[in-house]
Amino acid sequence: MNRDEVIDFIHDEAWMLDEGQYHDWLNLWLPNAVYWMPLNWNQQDPVNETSLLHEDNFMLRLRIERLHGARTFSQKPKSRCHHVLNRPRILELTEDSARVATKMHYVETRLDEQQLLALTVTHDLKATPEGIRIAGKRVDILNCDAAFGNIQLLP
Amino acid sequence: MTEADLKSRVDALIRPQQVHRDVYTSPEVYALEMRHLFRNVWVYIGHDSQTPNKGDYITAQIGDQPLLMVRHTDNEIHVLYNRCPHKGTKIVIDKAGNTGKFFRCPYHAWSFKTDGCLLAIPLKKGYEGTGLEETEASHGLAPVGAMMNYRGFIFARLAPEGIGFEEFFGDSLSSLDNMVDRSPEGKLTVAGAPLRYMHKCNWKMLVENQTDTCHPMVAHESSAGTAVKIWEEMEKPEGTPTPAAMEIIAPFMSPYEFFENMGIRTWPNGHGHTGVHHSIHSAYSDIPGYLDAMVAAYGEERANAILGENRHNTVYFPNIMIKGPIQQLRNFIPLGPDKTLVESWIFALDGAPSELTARTAMYNRMINAPTSMVGHDDLEMYERAQEGLMADGLEWVNIQRLYEDGEDFSEEAVLNGTTERQMRNQFDAWKRFMIGGAA
Numbered sequence: 001m002n003r004d005e006v007i008d009f010i011h012d013e014a015w016m017l018d019e020g021q022y023h024d025w026l027n028l029w030l031p032n033a034v035y036w037m038p039l040n041w042n043q044q045d046p047v048n049e050t051s052l053l054h055e056d057n058f059m060l061r062l063r064i065e066r067l068h069g070a071r072t073f074s075q076k077p078k079s080r081c082h083h084v085l086n087r088p089r090i091l092e093l094t095e096d097s098a099r100v101a102t103k104m105h106y107v108e109t110r111l112d113e114q115q116l117l118a119l120t121v122t123h124d125l126k127a128t129p130e131g132i133r134i135a136g137k138r139v140d141i142l143n144c145d146a147a148f149g150n151i152q153l154l155p
Numbered sequence: 156m157t158e159a160d161l162k163s164r165v166d167a168l169i170r171p172q173q174v175h176r177d178v179y180t181s182p183e184v185y186a187l188e189m190r191h192l193f194r195n196v197w198v199y200i201g202h203d204s205q206t207p208n209k210g211d212y213i214t215a216q217i218g219d220q221p222l223l224m225v226r227h228t229d230n231e232i233h234v235l236y237n238r239c240p241h242k243g244t245k246i247v248i249d250k251a252g253n254t255g256k257f258f259r260c261p262y263h264a265w266s267f268k269t270d271g272c273l274l275a276i277p278l279k280k281g282y283e284g285t286g287l288e289e290t291e292a293s294h295g296l297a298p299v300g301a302m303m304n305y306r307g308f309i310f311a312r313l314a315p316e317g318i319g320f321e322e323f324f325g326d327s328l329s330s331l332d333n334m335v336d337r338s339p340e341g342k343l344t345v346a347g348a349p350l351r352y353m354h355k356c357n358w359k360m361l362v363e364n365q366t367d368t369c370h371p372m373v374a375h376e377s378s379a380g381t382a383v384k385i386w387e388e389m390e391k392p393e394g395t396p397t398p399a400a401m402e403i404i405a406p407f408m409s410p411y412e413f414f415e416n417m418g419i420r421t422w423p424n425g426h427g428h429t430g431v432h433h434s435i436h437s438a439y440s441d442i443p444g445y446l447d448a449m450v451a452a453y454g455e456e457r458a459n460a461i462l463g464e465n466r467h468n469t470v471y472f473p474n475i476m477i478k479g480p481i482q483q484l485r486n487f488i489p490l491g492p493d494k495t496l497v498e499s500w501i502f503a504l505d506g507a508p509s510e511l512t513a514r515t516a517m518y519n520r521m522i523n524a525p526t527s528m529v530g531h532d533d534l535e536m537y538e539r540a541q542e543g544l545m546a547d548g549l550e551w552v553n554i555q556r557l558y559e560d561g562e563d564f565s566e567e568a569v570l571n572g573t574t575e576r577q578m579r580n581q582f583d584a585w586k587r588f589m590i591g592g593a594a
């Protein structure tokens with residue numbers, strides 16, 4: 001794994017989410033990886049406290065399938081989203097793994113409403129014969145302890 | 156508004172089988188609720204484990220009234236108005252903190268003991284001979300009308316006179332008891348921060364939804380139904396255990412019959428619960444070590460009786476719901492006629508394995524988070540209803556499923572689990588406590 005590959009990967013992942021290429025996106029994940037979105041700034045415990053999201057492969061798959069369901073009322077009409085990335089900051093880099101933190105602005109819209117979230121996204125990546133894969137992802141929302149309405153897609 | 160005017164305004168809104176849409180949409184009715192209903196009843200403030208040490212405080216509210224809850228030097232909890240008696244500044248504004256032995260107002264440094272009493276005023280001689288002791292300011296931070304610490308759960312009533320705590324809640328306290336008894340030590344501790352979920356709808360829509368057993372299989376088909384489908388289609392080795400997430404979400408797809416048979420119980424004063432005989436929480440798998448700890452604490456018979464209760468949602472009128480079997484509390488905080496903040500709290504059972512807390516944390520984030528697939532569809536329904544109610548073609552909201560002539564809400568009743576009697580029970584209490592609580 002080199003620096004450029006890692007940075008391209010981070011950008012490609014966000015691009016897939018914005019384009020709604022969810023099945024390709026899910027293929028980027030290792031089977032035991034977890035997507036974690038803490039409820040509190042500097043939250044350490046994802047298990048015995050509530051989080052906004054702490055989802056394994058099964059839950060992420062459910063989330064994606066649901067978005068396309070015939071009776072998914074909160075997605076009629078559908079939401080759209082948009083990530084703007086700062087330059088990823090490589091925290092660790094070895095031949096077959098990397099840890100990367102990226103500041104992002106995330107915009108989600110539906111009907112006449114639009115919301116903006118400021119994120120710090122930390123990726124744990126692993127090299128596999130099929131390419132780079134996600135071993136874990138933590139998304140810290142700047143105002144994670146604020147009261148939100150629906151956040152329906154994936155920041 | 157005279158008492159007679161208030162009574163006729165309120166009476167005109169509630170019929171036995173339907174309620175006028177103004178109870179959800181009218182700013183005038185909302186203002187009356189803040190002024191009367193929320194003043195006359197017992198409202199949940201917080202849990203004593205949020206303020207474990209002397210000087211610990213949290214900010215809270217009853218209706219639109221800013222309050223604080225604090226642990227005094229004698230270890231007792233006090234609930235006070237969060238308003239400096241000098242010029243009105245809020246004394247504290249963070250969600251939680253520790254103030255030490257006294258509060259000090261940040262504006263002109265008047266200070267108060269943690270029971271609210273005025274402690275000191277800088278340059279006090281400026282008040283000599285001015286008659287300060289005759290003003291309300293000299294009494295310090297004002298206390299609420301009454302408060303109660305029931306097994307760690309703090310409730311308060313704003314009105315100095317009114318219905319007593321025991322009389323208001325009566326036998327409905329059995330649900331809170333069951334939640335606390337599930338700890339081998341008889342004690343709960345708040346686990347982490349609450350989810351905070353903003354809803355552009357009236358607070359009562361959320362409370363009514365807690366005993367609405369005809370919506371899960373419809374509104375939540377997209378999440379629960381899809382989960383069941385994915386799990387069935389998934390290639391997995393024989394005997395693969397059902398994941399915890401499936402145990403939580405699959406029961407939402409239970410057929411009508413399941414919800415009919417589970418039963419609803421209503422108590423006087425607007426309280427009630429679903430899941431008299433079984434509930435969506437009944438079939439959770441055992442967590443090793445828990446039953447042993449319960450039997451050691453209570454003996455086998457009592458432990459089995461405690462764990463045999465599987466009440467689903469218990470509504471404590473006016474605005475909280477608890478889930479005893481998983482130690483969750485949801486607070487439906489009114490912020491306007493069409494704005495409600497929902498706080499969803501979870502508790503750890505002292506002396507029980509932490510896996511129970513982990514399951515509850517999973518439930519909370521899967522079902523009640525702003526990022527939750529289940530919550531998304533609920534919120535969508537409430538907000539559509541709030542907008543739909545503006546239609547002038549119809550004026551009434553229907554709550555008559557399984558209505559019976561001559562329903563008497565002063566009696567406890569157990570009925571078919573799809574009845575809307577609990578919604579009618581809430582409006583019976585609403586009507587009475589809007590005008591002071593008299594029968």
Ligand code: FES
Pocket residue numbers: 239240241242243244260261262263264265
């Ligand atoms: S407003 Fe509090 S001391 Fe003046």
Ligand SMILES: [Fe+2]
Pocket residue numbers: 370371374375533
């Ligand atoms: Fe629901």
